[in-house]
Amino acid sequence: MKRIILYFVLFSASVVQAQSSKAVIAKLQKATVYLQGAHLYYNEPINLVAGNNEFVFENISPFISEASLQASSKGAVVMEVKHLLRYKEKLVVTKQYDKEIQFVLDSLEDLEFSLKDVGNKENVLATEKHMLLNNRIIKGEPLRDSLALLRDGMQFLQEKLNFIYEEELKLARAKNKITKQKNKLEVRYSNLLLLQSGQDNSNNNTAQPIHEVVVTLFSETAMNTQVSFNYFVQYANWVPQYDLQATSATSNFQLKYLATITQNTGINWANVPLTLSTSNPGESNTKPELNPWYLSFIAYRKQMEDLSMNARMPMQAQTASKANNESTDDVEGAYKSLVQYVNVTEGMIRTEYEIKLNYTIASDGKAHKVLINQRDIPMLLQFAAVPKICNDAFLLARVTGWEDMNIIPGNARIYFDGAFVGEMYLNASTTSDTLSVNLGRDKTIVITRKKIKDNYKEKIIDDEKIETRSIELVVRNTKNIPIEIILEDQVPLVQGTNDIKVKVLKMDGATLEEATGKLTWNVKLGVKDSKKITFTYEIRHPKSKPIAGL
Numbered sequence: 001m002k003r004i005i006l007y008f009v010l011f012s013a014s015v016v017q018a019q020s021s022k023a024v025i026a027k028l029q030k031a032t033v034y035l036q037g038a039h040l041y042y043n044e045p046i047n048l049v050a051g052n053n054e055f056v057f058e059n060i061s062p063f064i065s066e067a068s069l070q071a072s073s074k075g076a077v078v079m080e081v082k083h084l085l086r087y088k089e090k091l092v093v094t095k096q097y098d099k100e101i102q103f104v105l106d107s108l109e110d111l112e113f114s115l116k117d118v119g120n121k122e123n124v125l126a127t128e129k130h131m132l133l134n135n136r137i138i139k140g141e142p143l144r145d146s147l148a149l150l151r152d153g154m155q156f157l158q159e160k161l162n163f164i165y166e167e168e169l170k171l172a173r174a175k176n177k178i179t180k181q182k183n184k185l186e187v188r189y190s191n192l193l194l195l196q197s198g199q200d201n202s203n204n205n206t207a208q209p210i211h212e213v214v215v216t217l218f219s220e221t222a223m224n225t226q227v228s229f230n231y232f233v234q235y236a237n238w239v240p241q242y243d244l245q246a247t248s249a250t251s252n253f254q255l256k257y258l259a260t261i262t263q264n265t266g267i268n269w270a271n272v273p274l275t276l277s278t279s280n281p282g283e284s285n286t287k288p289e290l291n292p293w294y295l296s297f298i299a300y301r302k303q304m305e306d307l308s309m310n311a312r313m314p315m316q317a318q319t320a321s322k323a324n325n326e327s328t329d330d331v332e333g334a335y336k337s338l339v340q341y342v343n344v345t346e347g348m349i350r351t352e353y354e355i356k357l358n359y360t361i362a363s364d365g366k367a368h369k370v371l372i373n374q375r376d377i378p379m380l381l382q383f384a385a386v387p388k389i390c391n392d393a394f395l396l397a398r399v400t401g402w403e404d405m406n407i408i409p410g411n412a413r414i415y416f417d418g419a420f421v422g423e424m425y426l427n428a429s430t431t432s433d434t435l436s437v438n439l440g441r442d443k444t445i446v447i448t449r450k451k452i453k454d455n456y457k458e459k460i461i462d463d464e465k466i467e468t469r470s471i472e473l474v475v476r477n478t479k480n481i482p483i484e485i486i487l488e489d490q491v492p493l494v495q496g497t498n499d500i501k502v503k504v505l506k507m508d509g510a511t512l513e514e515a516t517g518k519l520t521w522n523v524k525l526g527v528k529d530s531k532k533i534t535f536t537y538e539i540r541h542p543k544s545k546p547i548a549g550l
Helices: 002-019 098-133 147-197 332-339
Strands: 028-033 038-048 051-058 064-073 077-087 209-219 223-233 236-246 252-263 269-277 342-346 351-361 368-385 393-400 410-416 419-426 434-442 445-451 457-461 464-477 483-490 501-506 511-513 518-525 530-542
Touching: 028 236, 038 051, 038 209, 064 077, 064 209, 098 147, 209 223, 236 368, 236 419, 236 434, 252 269, 252 351, 252 393, 269 368, 342 368, 351 368, 368 434, 368 445, 410 434, 419 434, 445 483, 464 483, 464 518, 518 530
Parallel strands: 028 269, 236 410, 368 483
Antiparallel strands: 028 038, 038 223, 051 209, 064 223, 077 209, 236 252, 252 368, 269 351, 342 351, 368 393, 393 434, 410 419, 445 464, 457 464, 464 530, 483 518, 501 530, 511 518
């Protein structure tokens, strides 16, 4: 019986010892960063006793999502994992600042007497100046009109006023100095009172919340093992960014896939490996449902046709960019060495980039750039122009194979022959397998477009008006190398009526896209060569109905 009692006492003591464990500053082991938010992972060694064990971990983000908190341990059962707040205790009120407080009070009292002395002297000077300026001689009201007396009075006035003003200036400086000393002592007095009461904020002695994760485990035997826990936080994200680099000497386009990472989670990520995920836990994962779609008659309907010029004019998107002065050649070697430390995993709904190098990212919202993929992909350099809008020729890179990099939409910086040429939005959601990248304008290819007035004809047959129009395009190559250029133009389309008919009479070898009315020519030019292209179309419509849009 005594052995049983002794065993029970020892077992109870071991449980109490385990449950009264001290808080541990947990070390962040790794972070998975999403497009919005991050998952933080911890793994800490622990000593278990037989029975219940409770461990308290600090260094927890204040933005922890409690619903996402989970824990595990090998060889033990996780009974409970929870998030708690603990507050620092205020300093106990003491008398250790009594002497210093009394010294400050005595100094303030002395300064008050000094200010009073300065004030008295100012009053004396003010009285003396008042009596001086109101003297009858100084005011020119003597009983006898004497010029010599007036001259002596003015000299006396000048000397006395100069003396009075000098003394007033000295007193003003002394008063200012005393006032500054008094203000400093008053601030010091206030701080000493806070220190005395234990409410000083300068050393973070006020009650502040400390976020903790508390894990309770049960073990049948005493052992050394590890406990792992993780949770989701907001205020962290990564944004894709791309560098597209091309040169005229190669047929490859180098695409660098980078991530810009920022975090404001309230704790610093010190020397931890990162994993970037293309998923976004903040988005809803619920499939939308269709509601019934009902049709009914309406009592009134008004139709309005908008013939706005803005709706008919082709839209041109121009992006104002700031040139990046960073030399891409300087980081080329670093990028190549970083790619081999990135492991890409494709899942059913996400792609993850596991970076095998450790990074330190402070909780300050500043951007940190990481290379996650890089590849040389085939390209074809080609000139193209749309003379109806602009007479310049544009150099394009037709890129294929880029969709194999599992990229997501983002901004891309474009470099050609080592120079920054602009930015574009890389839309990874497009269904096209060819990416068109603008590399810049070429002024050495001269292009003109004009209407041929001699071919412009109008005639009326019965109630129908027929208009015939011809356009002439001329392209000239002034380079010392042959080129190939794509020219684009268009013929009008008809919408909303069958009374207008458009017919192309001459295309001069163009390819017509019926749905858009686009005409495309593939023109090959030799050195210093030129070519003329014409196309003609006619428009038929009722003569009584003028056409909008021509």
